Amino acid sequence: xxxxxxxxxxxxxxxxxxxxxxxxxxxxxxxxxxxxxxxxxxxxxxxxxxxxxxxxxxxxxxxxxxxxxxxxxxxxxxxxxxxxxxxxxxxxxxxxxxxxxxxxxxxxxxxxxxxxxxxxxxxxxxxxxxxxxxxxxxxxxxxxxxxxxxxxxxxxxxxxxxxxxxxxxxxxxxxxxxxxxxxxxxxxxxxxxxxxxxxxxxxxxxxxxxxxxxxxxxxxxxxxxxxxxxxxxxxxxxxx
Amino acid sequence: xxxxxxxxxxxxxxxxxxxxxxxxxxxxxxxxxxxxxxxxxxxxxxxxxxxxxxxxxxxxxxxxxxxxxxxxxxxxxxxxxxxxxxxxxxxxxxxxxxxxxxxxxxxxxxxxxxxxxxxxxxxxxxxxxxxxxxxxxxxxxxxxxxxxxxxxxxxxxxxxxxxxxxxxxxxxxxxxxxxxxxxxxxxxxxxxxxxxxxxxxxxxxxxxxxxxxxxxxxxxxxxxxxxxxx
Numbered sequence: 485x486x487x488x489x490x491x492x493x494x495x496x497x498x499x500x501x502x503x504x505x506x507x508x509x510x511x512x513x514x515x516x517x518x519x520x521x522x523x524x525x526x527x528x529x530x531x532x533x534x535x536x537x538x539x540x541x542x543x544x545x546x547x548x549x550x551x552x553x554x555x556x557x558x559x560x561x562x563x564x565x566x567x568x569x570x571x572x573x574x575x576x577x578x579x580x581x582x583x584x585x586x587x588x589x590x591x592x593x594x595x596x597x598x599x600x601x602x603x604x605x606x607x608x609x610x611x612x613x614x615x616x617x618x619x620x621x622x623x624x625x626x627x628x629x630x631x632x633x634x635x636x637x638x639x640x641x642x643x644x645x646x647x648x649x650x651x652x653x654x655x656x657x658x659x660x661x662x663x664x665x666x667x668x669x670x671x672x673x674x675x676x677x678x679x680x681x682x683x684x685x686x687x688x689x690x691x692x693x694x695x696x697x698x699x700x701x702x703x704x705x706x707x708x709x710x711x712x713x714x715x716x717x718x719x720x721x722x723x724x
Numbered sequence: 725x726x727x728x729x730x731x732x733x734x735x736x737x738x739x740x741x742x743x744x745x746x747x748x749x750x751x752x753x754x755x756x757x758x759x760x761x762x763x764x765x766x767x768x769x770x771x772x773x774x775x776x777x778x779x780x781x782x783x784x785x786x787x788x789x790x791x792x793x794x795x796x797x798x799x800x801x802x803x804x805x806x807x808x809x810x811x812x813x814x815x816x817x818x819x820x821x822x823x824x825x826x827x828x829x830x831x832x833x834x835x836x837x838x839x840x841x842x843x844x845x846x847x848x849x850x851x852x853x854x855x856x857x858x859x860x861x862x863x864x865x866x867x868x869x870x871x872x873x874x875x876x877x878x879x880x881x882x883x884x885x886x887x888x889x890x891x892x893x894x895x896x897x898x899x900x901x902x903x904x905x906x907x908x909x910x911x912x913x914x915x916x917x918x919x920x921x922x923x924x925x926x927x928x929x930x931x932x933x934x935x936x937x938x939x940x941x942x943x944x945x946x947x948x949x950x951x952x953x954x
Contacts, residue, residue, distance in 0.1 A: 542855055560858050571853045574871040583867075587857040635857070 490553040491563045492638050492670065493517045494539060499548035501534055501694075508534045510694040511548070516639065520686020521661070521671035523702075525678070527723045531694040532674035533568070536641045539672065540565045564637040568644045570628030572616035577608055577627050580616045584634035602630040606660050622653025629660050633669075640664060642673040646680065658684060678718070682706065690714050692723055730922035735930060741903075742923065746930055749907040752820055752894065753887035756827035760883055764832045765876065768839025769865045772847055786840065789833035794826075798896030801826040805897065818899040823907070826893040831883035838879035843868045846875075874946050881942050888935055 494516040501509040509531050524532045537543040541558030581599045603609045606626040646654040665671045688705040690698040692713045709715045717723045805817040891909040898905035908931045915924035
């Protein structure tokens with residue numbers, strides 16, 4: 485019974501990730517619970533993507549333990565992820581959403597209605613029959629969002645979804661993310677755009693070199709960073 | 725010159741014997757391609773998606789078997805199906821069924837090896853998304869085969885080209901019996917050795933034309949359908 489199983493709270497307990505001699509994530513202990521959007525910020529290479537993959541269960545930690553709603557089995561139940569460059573299945577936009585619904589266990593008879601509703605929700609209703617790979621970058625991100633929402637997630641992980649988009653497309657994606665957050669979905673999103681942090685975040689997790697250096701409500705983080713690295717990052721200095 | 729002229733005459737006048745041979749060749753090779761696709765595509769996809777001890781050996785073996793000599797396959801199937809062989813009681817040696825079996829064995833490795841390569845490349849692209857959507861192993865194979873459908877057409881064509889062009893296997897297990905198991909390739913070999921060059925050339929021309937037509941049709945289909953739904 486999907487409905488009775490929860491993926492929250494998502495808890496990391498002393499989690500490290502190593503690739504050979506390189507430490508990608510360093511002894512992270514944190515808990516993610518329902519609430520306002522959490523934005524993960526930090527310089528490139530600070531481990532944001534690795535952390536999101538770990539939260540999704542796509543990568544196993546080399547030390548420590550990850551649990552979803554108390555379970556340590558990594559099978560995704562009520563969580564979804566939006567990759568920085570989502571892969572469009574070689575089908576129409578509608579078929580992409582229908583595929584995600586089928587995988588999430590939506591009965592065949594309900595799919596057509598839900599495909600239409602999800603496409604409407606991300607503003608792609610008119611492009612339903614367009615091959616997904618012919619969509620623009622922004623449209624592809626929105627379609628990927630529809631696919632992620634098709635899983636009826638409690639937690640939605642996003643890896644810099646607007647990194648390669650123009651401002652108009654970025655706004656489109658952000659509006660959908662905000663709407664999802666208002667509907668009660670926990671948003672955890674990597675970003676390196678401080679403007680986006682201001683627009684979306686309820687709290688910020690600041691990462692440097694695989695360590696979680698700071699976790700604070702957005703206003704507190706932006707106005708009164710407690711670590712020198714965060715202060716330097718906010719000033720626009722290179723943080724190494 | 726006169727040989728060429730009569731070759732064209734045979735084709736243009738719709739010579740019955742010639743078209744019976746063409747028909748049998750197509751029926752045998754297309755059946756073999758269909759069967760080999762049913763076996764080779766899931767097999768190739770499975771090898772692409774799984775990791776097990778000895779996998780590299782299997783991959784090298786599959787690739788090597790793409791160059792399997794048709795006469796050797798013919799001989800092996802002959803030994804299996806001959807009266808004293810393990811499957812001799814079926815009594816299908818020197819029938820089109822035996823020819824289909826031999827050609828299927830010949831082209832399963834081609835289709836499986838090309839499918840494995842295609843699916844492995846696509847899997848590298850799809851892995852994260854499909855894992856995040858919690859797609860089962862069978863679902864992954866079905867998804868990848870469907871999404872690679874245009875590229876896999878090339879594997880089918882390679883298999884068909886091989887089946888339509890080979891002489892050795894159908895000659896050995898079919899026996900080149902006039903009106904029953906004579907295909908274009910075995911007929912060309914026979915008629916040439918008999919000195920009946922018009923028929924040999926007519927068959928040769930038809931064979932080349934058919935391979936060309938099928939490839940053109942497949943290419944056209946691919947271009948058209950990619951425009952529809954890539």
